[in-house]
Amino acid sequence: MQNAPTVKLPLECGDCPIRHNAVCARCNNEELISLDKIKYYRSFQAGQTIIWSGDEMDFVASVVSGIATLSQTMEDGRTQMVGLMLPSDFVGRPGRSIAPYDVVAVNDMLMCCFRRKPFEELMIKTPHVGQRLLEMTLDELDAAREWMLVLGRKTAREKIASLLMILGRRNAALNMTVAKSSMEFDLPLTREAMADYLGLTLETVSRQISALKRDGVIELQGKRHVSVPDFNRLIDESGDDADGGLLT
Amino acid sequence: MQNAPTVKLPLECGDCPIRHNAVCARCNNEELISLDKIKYYRSFQAGQTIIWSGDEMDFVASVVSGIATLSQTMEDGRTQMVGLMLPSDFVGRPGRSIAPYDVVAVNDMLMCCFRRKPFEELMIKTPHVGQRLLEMTLDELDAAREWMLVLGRKTAREKIASLLMILGRRNAALNMTVAKSSMEFDLPLTREAMADYLGLTLETVSRQISALKRDGVIELQGKRHVSVPDFNRLIDESGDDADGGLLT
DNA sequence: TCACACCCTTGATCTAGGTCAATGCCAATT
DNA sequence: AATTGGCATTGACCTAGATCAAGGGTGTGA
Secondary structure, eight states, X not given: OTTOOSSOOOOOSSSOGGGOHHHHTTOOHHHHHHHHHHEEEEEEXXXXXXXXXXXBOOEEEEEEESOEEEEEEOTTSOEEEEEEEOTTOEESOTTOOBOSSEEXXXXXXXXXXXXXXXXXXXXHHOHHXXXXXXXXXXXXXXXXXXXXXXXXXXXXXXXXXXXXXXXXXXXHHHTTOOOOSSEEEEOOSXXXXXXXXXXXXXXXXXXXXXXXXXTTSOEEETTTEEEESOHHHHXXXXXXXXXXXXXX | OTTOOSSOOOOOSSSOGGGOHHHHTTOOHHHHHHHHHHEEEEEEOXXXXXXXXXXXXXXXXXXXXXXXEEEEEOTTSOEEEEEEEOTTOEESOTTOOBOSSEEEESSOEXXXXXXXXXXXXXXXXXXXXXXXXXXXXXXXXXXXXXXXXXXXXXXHHHHHHHHHHHHHHHHHHHTTOOOOSSEEEEOOSOHHHHHHHHTSOHHHHHHHHHHHHHTTSOEEXXXXXXXXXXXXXXXXXXXXXXXXXOOO
């Protein structure tokens, strides 16, 4: 646990995130084999709802490829996205059978699933899996709390900049490249999905993106491809501390 | 793990939350003894900052009595509370030495502390502690995500009602009483702290509390004692689903 | 090639909540 | 009993972002 990396790792040995090298280094073969026995793969189409809030959920899973969103919706239709699930993220929760939010595939996805009961038994038998899950959960908690600052206190422009920073960083991490001063990436989300993530309306999202473009902070190729000539400029706009987060 | 309660337990056997009955039932004596060897107690005064964001943190701890807040502050002073720590909550994180937020004592507090390194070693030796910590972290993650909906999508009035619901419920839980249709409790927070929790200004908090009083949803004795004649009315005002949360 | 469905942008207007400022309350101190 | 200081309330006004509305690309299927 001491030297475990706190950033999300891309896939390493095989295609299942549970086997990330942070765990593998400590796992013996028996554990890997027992994991293999209870897992299976499922794919989902873009736009498909993977799990409905309130539904019985008999599996836990990790994202192999594609992007999903977690969101909560009030009776009157207001919705708030509470998480973005990217490859290597873990969906579901041992010890609870009812899903607390909707999980929706943004693009085509492949998930590595484990039936919940055997997975729970496995966690008791092989503590390393639980330890890795604890690390990941703590990271998600930190991310959720950082997002609370975004939602509660930032202006619309800062919110957009914060989202672009996250998307840029995660894109860089997925490509195993270092985040550098200039970068470009695709926006996986519609303006409406961004609005739901940021607690804004889609019109405000659109206006602020236009404003950032007008001010030269970003450039757009089409509507869904962004390039950031100077990443530090974006950081300034986001209102974050320069050091870029609370890792380690 | 299967039957572990998902609500936070009040203190049970002794005064350290790590020994909550959910864990105790599965622990053998050896584990309890080894915990005792590395723990110590610290008290803090009301208003005292327990941990500064960015500081080195060589211990983890759990709240024995009193209330603390977790908060993040931007350079220009805007602050957002990201958590309320009540008795039995766990502060700090194994595997990370730098504190990501300020922890401030709201009233006089007693904390049960563990030096971080020995605690991490203990977690490896005795998986039950890690499993309990995972449960607690997952609960906190759910709470953080529910709060994201509050921050991102609720109106000021709904935000206040949501906060009062949480305070009322936690108060009922601490007193080991069942949440019933009418209840009363003290507000532990100033109007400003409530504003920081809710992403509002203190004036708006004050106005909305006055409005809820005017409309008969709550009554005030002094400025810090609330009684709620009909808890369901408060739930309606909060915009939440009637069933009252996502537990189990 | 037309038409329909999506997604996105932009403008005009409205409003919830922020900002600024005055005042009130009460407990502690002198 | 006067003073000080920390909270809290209330009013008047302002503004960021919501709401309402119109139109513009682009892709897909008939």
